[in-house]
Amino acid sequence: MLANFNFMVIFEYLPLFLSGLKSTFLISLVTLVLALITGIIACSMRISGIKTLQYPAIAYIEIMRSTPLLIQIYFLYFGLPSLGIVVPEIQTGIIALMLNSGAYIAEILRAGIKSVDQGQIEAGLSSGLNYVQRMRFIILPQALGVTVPPLLGQAIVMVKDTALLSLISVAELTRSGQTMTSERFMPAEAFLTVAFFYMCIYFCLKYLADWSQRKLIFREVY
Amino acid sequence: MTTFYFGRLVEMFPFFLSGLWMTTKVAFISLIVCTLIGFVLGMLRANDTFFFKHLIGVYVALARGTPFVVQIFIVFFIFPEWGLQLEPFPAALLAMAIMGSAFICEIVAGGIASIPKGQWEAAASSGLTKVQQLRFVIIPQALKVILPPLVGQYVLLIKDTSVVSVIGVMDLTRVGWVTVMRIPEGLMVFALVGLLYFAISYPLILLSNYLERKMAR
Amino acid sequence: GTTLEDIVKRGELRVAVQSGAPPYAFIDKTGNPAGSMVDFTQGMADGMGVKLKIMSYDWDGLLPALLSGKADILAADMTPTLKRALKVTFTDPWIYVQACIFTKTGASYQTLEDVNKAGVKVGVLLGSTGEGIAKKYLPNATIKSYKGGGRAVVSALLSGHIDAGVNDDLAVLTVLPDYPPNSIRLLDKRLGHGKDPLAFAMRPESVNLWQWANLYFKTIRANGTYDKNIAYWMKGIEWKKDH
Amino acid sequence: MIEFKGVNKWFDKLHVLNQIELKVQKGEVLVVCGPSGSGKSTLIRCINKLEPIQQGEIVVNGMSVHDSATNLTKLRTEIGFVFQQFYLYPHMTALQNITLAPVNVKKIAKAEAEKIGREKLDRVGLAEKADAYPAQLSGGQQQRVAIARGLAMSPEIMLFDEPTSALDPEMIGEVLDVMVSLASEGITMCVVTHEMGFAKKVADRVLFMDEGKIIETGKPADFFDHPQTERAADFISKILSH
């Protein structure tokens, strides 16, 4: 398969790969935003201290974390229609990814909030700031700083997870590779090209994550 | 209709159990292998040697940067080009080992890095060699930091085993997929599959949470 | 040695099939592979005097399995296209199938023209003959390709993800009994000019195996084994009782 | 001004505050000392309700601290608190640290708050560091900003919990200087510290705690030279011996 690796075919299919890359990118972006919102809501519920909000949030987070994404995708894909909700595959996929990533993001945010020094919260208390003010001025700005690197880490995981949407006929990067394979029977070319594009996304995000990490440490020490 | 399918699902339950057994087997063996390799790589990576640091860095980037489904294809279908012809089961284990040890390597390296430099220096000052420093002083302490995320990573790896179904390993996910082909009641089938995964993963999540709380003290 | 020599020496014929694609190949009640492809290749193995090993993959895995040498023969409902033949060698077609359009029973579509409209979503199997035909005859519709065998498209239709499906009629007819009675309807007119061939594939260098396989099909056509296979798997649904 | 009436507090089974009776007058400077773990921090943290108590009452400026009807915000704006570890907000400049509470709690206009903030910074000798982030300041400077932050609400009471014990020796002096000048201005101060020089110079009274109890209180001169109890004598000899 490698001995006669055919670059020409890759160029022929480049437009297909690029359109796949574009949809992977867009799906990831949309999902990331939605997952952030989901995560923020789940996290607020979880740390609210109100049992009726807390328990559903915990159940949601634990279920998402302990079943494979692939199963969640299938479940929604087959499950939503049985409930009479018919949404296109791409939306089904985005919902599944959003719910899955949202659970992880909720945990990342919670860790970030816990990481803020108890002493700072006491300092805020001592000067008479109320809960909302402490959250807004002291905890969140610092927690967000701490959570940016792990959030980008989760984004890396999520981008790779979009590959699974190919299984429910969403046209994205991995699906481009599959299409090329089935039309031209060149799996090595197809999958290595797909891997290459994923690596590109990975390095961009990784660079961002490292950069934000350094930024963060820099601020602490300096 | 649903009860009709339910009956057939019950009929197929032993098939599900065999899938569960396969998933457990793949997970268990690969977790042990990943842990061993991951620890060795992590210790090398925590070292200052330029060569190891960067070599392992490249390996980790490749393993983390591409979807596992692509990796497993490469192991199963492209490695034969280089003379490594494997059956689906060992290929699944190998792919899991490559991917998993990269993640565990990062966790181990992170754990080692979290130990104050003073501990290395105290150990060095009393004349212990590098290996002795790691073995007696650093690793026992780093384990506290490593263990909770390690168990968390185990959960992720167990879930990743669902991808080995693409090379024909009859694991839980593939059993689910094959069943859906026979019983077109996806909701029920995947609820059952999800439940079985939950049964393996959730105890580990609880363990991870417990360790995290315990180690924090 | 040649592929055929290797097989004999090894004592095992390795065949890649697509799992979950009845009646061609699928996993039966007992968890064992079954289907028309399995029976044909069992006959081949018997003819060679070796054991048969069925390896089942998703669609994506089939070709890599063949090219990487994991399998000797790729036996699936695969159409020999000219592009594909650049990479692999196909046997003579062993059957011709015809693509059809199917929809939910209650749907209003009656003719090809009803389906060939903007906004109509048509499901096909990734890489199948149906995919090519649908693109050619239904240029105005939105084509969505699925993986995982004929049922994937029927399931998508029933759960409302698509409005119609295109697949070979055999594959559609054989899965219908698994769904609620009368929920699916085939449009009367078949697509395509002639019937579309299906063929087994081999690596290009397996020349002797390729000739052997063609000879095998000639032989079983002559002695009636072929017709029995087709009658049992393709013409009726009796096999469902046994599997 | 500050009054403890039969206050008891437990951490689980640990009796950290044992039947505390104490009055601190307006303008008084009280130094609290005692061995590690004796409950000094807990004592002063109760004054602005950073800790709950299980028995007794604490009254500050007529407000019963642990009464849920008390306006906690009002109470806390009347009390400034300075921590051992400074606890400046690392993502805000010195000036922002100081103006945060005046603007958001007292609802003072931002410009006005900044003017006050700069005055307070000037007061602790750091006028030129208004725009520096905590990480750009030395320990002594950070602690002085923390004091300025405590002063920004013009509190009547300032509480200090070992304000110099996380500092390098050369920086201790600059922080103590600021505190000495505060004492001379008539602010009520409760200071947990082992700096005997400071205690001798400005304290009106020294309070010695051990195992959650107030063992001894007295004027600094009396206390250091003629401790009444053996435990205090032992403690004083330890911290003065080296």
Added chain:
Amino acid sequence: MIEFKGVNKWFDKLHVLNQIELKVQKGEVLVVCGPSGSGKSTLIRCINKLEPIQQGEIVVNGMSVHDSATNLTKLRTEIGFVFQQFYLYPHMTALQNITLAPVNVKKIAKAEAEKIGREKLDRVGLAEKADAYPAQLSGGQQQRVAIARGLAMSPEIMLFDEPTSALDPEMIGEVLDVMVSLASEGITMCVVTHEMGFAKKVADRVLFMDEGKIIETGKPADFFDHPQTERAADFISKILSH
């Protein structure tokens, strides 16, 4: 015994050790002081090669420290090092902390090593704490265990980097007492500290550093009462003022 010959060291562009010339005789007790960041820690860390140097040579007991041919293990077994933060191994008991190196480096039999370990613990007044984990000990006790650990290899030289500055005031005394008794036994000691009482009592020589240079050295009495340089005078006044 310890000799610095024209030693220079940089951290990137920061010149932390600037042309250091220094001889410490066998049995001498040297106290190093100076402002924060002046290079005191770096100076003594170079002695057992915890830091590399870029120029010059350090010779300890005839071994050239930074020569790669030198047997580092042998060098380090002849030198005990005590850190400001103790750095006890938290997962080992006091005795295990002490016996780790004798057993694994000197290959002394475990029973024998434990006997020696208990002697050293007794030496620092902690005979009964052999089986306690660091977390169960007070700061002062931890530091004394750290000293015992340093002594376990029977080194000829002991280096101390601010051994008391992370301690509560009451505990400083107990650690200094141990160090005083060590000094009287003739062990060569280099001690970075700001404890002037200790320096006056046992130091043979005080060395004052600033910005990587040795500014002044002298007998403690001379140094504290009549510093030669303005910088030293300024520094002394700061640490003695409060």
